[in-house]
Amino acid sequence: MYYMDEAGDYPMTAAPYQSPDTGKFDYNCDVDMFWFVPEATRTYTITANEMYHADINAVILDEYGEELYVDSSTGDITMNCYLESGRTFFLVLWSENEDINYYQYGIE
Numbered sequence: 001m002y003y004m005d006e007a008g009d010y011p012m013t014a015a016p017y018q019s020p021d022t023g024k025f026d027y028n029c030d031v032d033m034f035w036f037v038p039e040a041t042r043t044y045t046i047t048a049n050e051m052y053h054a055d056i057n058a059v060i061l062d063e064y065g066e067e068l069y070v071d072s073s074t075g076d077i078t079m080n081c082y083l084e085s086g087r088t089f090f091l092v093l094w095s096e097n098e099d100i101n102y103y104q105y106g107i108e
Helices: none
Strands: 021-025 031-036 042-050 056-061 067-071 077-083 089-095 101-107
Touching (some): 042 089, 056 077, 067 077, 089 101
Antiparallel strands (some): 021 101, 031 089, 042 077, 042 101
16 A cells, blocks of 8 residues: 555655645555755744544654654644754644545645
8 A cells, every 4th residue: 555655654755845735645544744844944834634534633853753843632733833944844644533535734
């Protein structure tokens, strides 16, 4: 099933973040990871929501894999994260329901 995954489960296989977009949990228990480098040092708002269910989780990791921000509350994700420019960060998303599902996500 891993060959179907568009956004990898690990930093080495992570997909680049591309403006607000939709993604898909391609199989049960899929984790999607996106990397991005902020253009400016400031507070960014990270959002994510599942299109057919309402329980998505998110983590922001730094380039060393350290968790900086976590949102595992029930429902949609809205995290305000202070991030430094020029550093690589990873947005990790997964469904608490562990099912195949589309989602929307954004970093603004």
